[in-house]
Amino acid sequence: MEKTKKRNGFASGVGFILAAAGSAVGLGNLWSFPYKTSANGGAAFVLMYVISVLVIGTVVMTAEIYLGKRAQANPVTAYKKAKKKLGWLGLFAVIIPLFILCYYSILGGYTVKFTLNSFNRNSEILSSFTGNIPEVILYTAIFLVLALVVVMAGVKNGIEKVSKILMPALFIILVLIAVYCLCLGEGVSEGLNYYLNPDFGALGFEGILAAMSQAFFSLSLGMGIIVSYGSYTGNETKVGKSVVMICTFDTLVALLAGLAIFPAIYHYKAVYGSELSDHGIMLLFSSLPLVFDNLGWVGQMVSFLFFGMVVIAALTSVISLLEVVTQFVIQKFRAHRKHAILYVSLITFAVSIPVSISLGFALTAPSGTTPAMQICGQNWLDFFDMVTNSVLMPLCAFGSCVAIGWCIGKPAKRTDAFNPAFLKNALEQDGLSLGKFGMMFAVMVKYVTPILIALVEIFGVIDIIFPKNASGTRIFSADGLGIVLTAYALFAIAIAVYFIFFKNSYTGCNADEHGFTEAVQDEAYKTEGEV
Numbered sequence: 001m002e003k004t005k006k007r008n009g010f011a012s013g014v015g016f017i018l019a020a021a022g023s024a025v026g027l028g029n030l031w032s033f034p035y036k037t038s039a040n041g042g043a044a045f046v047l048m049y050v051i052s053v054l055v056i057g058t059v060v061m062t063a064e065i066y067l068g069k070r071a072q073a074n075p076v077t078a079y080k081k082a083k084k085k086l087g088w089l090g091l092f093a094v095i096i097p098l099f100i101l102c103y104y105s106i107l108g109g110y111t112v113k114f115t116l117n118s119f120n121r122n123s124e125i126l127s128s129f130t131g132n133i134p135e136v137i138l139y140t141a142i143f144l145v146l147a148l149v150v151v152m153a154g155v156k157n158g159i160e161k162v163s164k165i166l167m168p169a170l171f172i173i174l175v176l177i178a179v180y181c182l183c184l185g186e187g188v189s190e191g192l193n194y195y196l197n198p199d200f201g202a203l204g205f206e207g208i209l210a211a212m213s214q215a216f217f218s219l220s221l222g223m224g225i226i227v228s229y230g231s232y233t234g235n236e237t238k239v240g241k242s243v244v245m246i247c248t249f250d251t252l253v254a255l256l257a258g259l260a261i262f263p264a265i266y267h268y269k270a271v272y273g274s275e276l277s278d279h280g281i282m283l284l285f286s287s288l289p290l291v292f293d294n295l296g297w298v299g300q301m302v303s304f305l306f307f308g309m310v311v312i313a314a315l316t317s318v319i320s321l322l323e324v325v326t327q328f329v330i331q332k333f334r335a336h337r338k339h340a341i342l343y344v345s346l347i348t349f350a351v352s353i354p355v356s357i358s359l360g361f362a363l364t365a366p367s368g369t370t371p372a373m374q375i376c377g378q379n380w381l382d383f384f385d386m387v388t389n390s391v392l393m394p395l396c397a398f399g400s401c402v403a404i405g406w407c408i409g410k411p412a413k414r415t416d417a418f419n420p421a422f423l424k425n426a427l428e429q430d431g432l433s434l435g436k437f438g439m440m441f442a443v444m445v446k447y448v449t450p451i452l453i454a455l456v457e458i459f460g461v462i463d464i465i466f467p468k469n470a471s472g473t474r475i476f477s478a479d480g481l482g483i484v485l486t487a488y489a490l491f492a493i494a495i496a497v498y499f500i501f502f503k504n505s506y507t508g509c510n511a512d513e514h515g516f517t518e519a520v521q522d523e524a525y526k527t528e529g530e531v
């Protein structure tokens, strides 16, 4: 059979690794990891996080890269090729990124504003900026256009080229900033102590769950991204080696971020005596600007570099989110890349407008009052975030384990279906060989990892429906129930849409992108995909 004239995808294994790392390294590393670490027992949490990356992260990532690689197609076709009845997972994996895009892009816009405003007292602008909706929308648009230009240029000429420059740049900037912050003197050791002092008592069951769910979000698993990027890899990419590199890079960035952040805010505390909020939006856009503004011109330079680095982290993540949705639109609807990305960006932009208004209300409401425009007691950003991260992503990652762990190979006897050794051989024949880790992977992906993911899902949902009150007792929350029901309703809609519209129709593959067709090999695949 003839080979494809031009393969649509990454030109090199390194390009793929850096692009996937670009997706993985994002706000999750820079603002939630350090905070979760300090809140859940410091080094004890770090240890648990590393274990979670090993037992969940590496396994799901291997499964997802391979799902994409073997199908050379968007997530819908990829899950469908593993098992036709599972194709809805792929649809799901296209919808989740669309939701995430609608709030992540706004935060990206914030980071652009704070970078450009670094020499002009960032610490004073949070409420005036976030309350100024036209300005927020303008910066969201600027940020989206940056991402759009890259995705429009394609996988090899856009995403790969940009990642190869930006990811090393991000790492160098982060190391420089961490060194600077560690040399601030006063307060540094208190900060390090707060961040890393191991306290296994403070870790507890909840800390363990937090570490596991942080691993999903941080590695961009359970949302089609890794499947999509994996589909653009060919023989030059070794799955196992890539997984190790991506996970190591992502974890290293998260750890380093904490080494920069905590010494900085404890330095401020030591010098000025006031406590600063150390998580989420407040950490990034209020506490750190205050620290930088009080360190003179060097602080302003550091601020510029720091926010520039956050822009890079958020941009490469948004690029990956856009690519998943765009890939599906290109392949299912035979759209040109530039049209597809325009549609996707326009939808994102339109939805991000109400999200930014709601967020603006939440950040500027006088304390004690309930901000306007909330859904289920949350601003739209938190609402979207909880629906996707706490409920939908683990479900999708669970599906990735099922697709690889239970659907590859045709067992001759019933017992084969349960036997990891059979799976190991089936995967090897299918094209995934992991050397001496093959057997271990088979056991993990079939049994251990899905069980752990199910725990994350169950306890995540319980935590939303029965949140803890100030005294630590759990009480029922109707708003929480609303969030969970919305997520499951979305889930049901995706399943219905798949079975009605997509199950029996051709859902496209990478060779369908304009400029990459003409391959007999892919014609053969098309028929296969239609079965």
Ligand code: PHE
Binding pocket: 023, 024, 025, 026, 027, 028, 029, 100, 217, 218, 219, 220, 223, 225, 317, 318, 320, 321
């Ligand atoms: N992994 C990214 C982070 O750590 C977040 C992300 C989520 C990126 C979803 C893309 C998609 O922040």
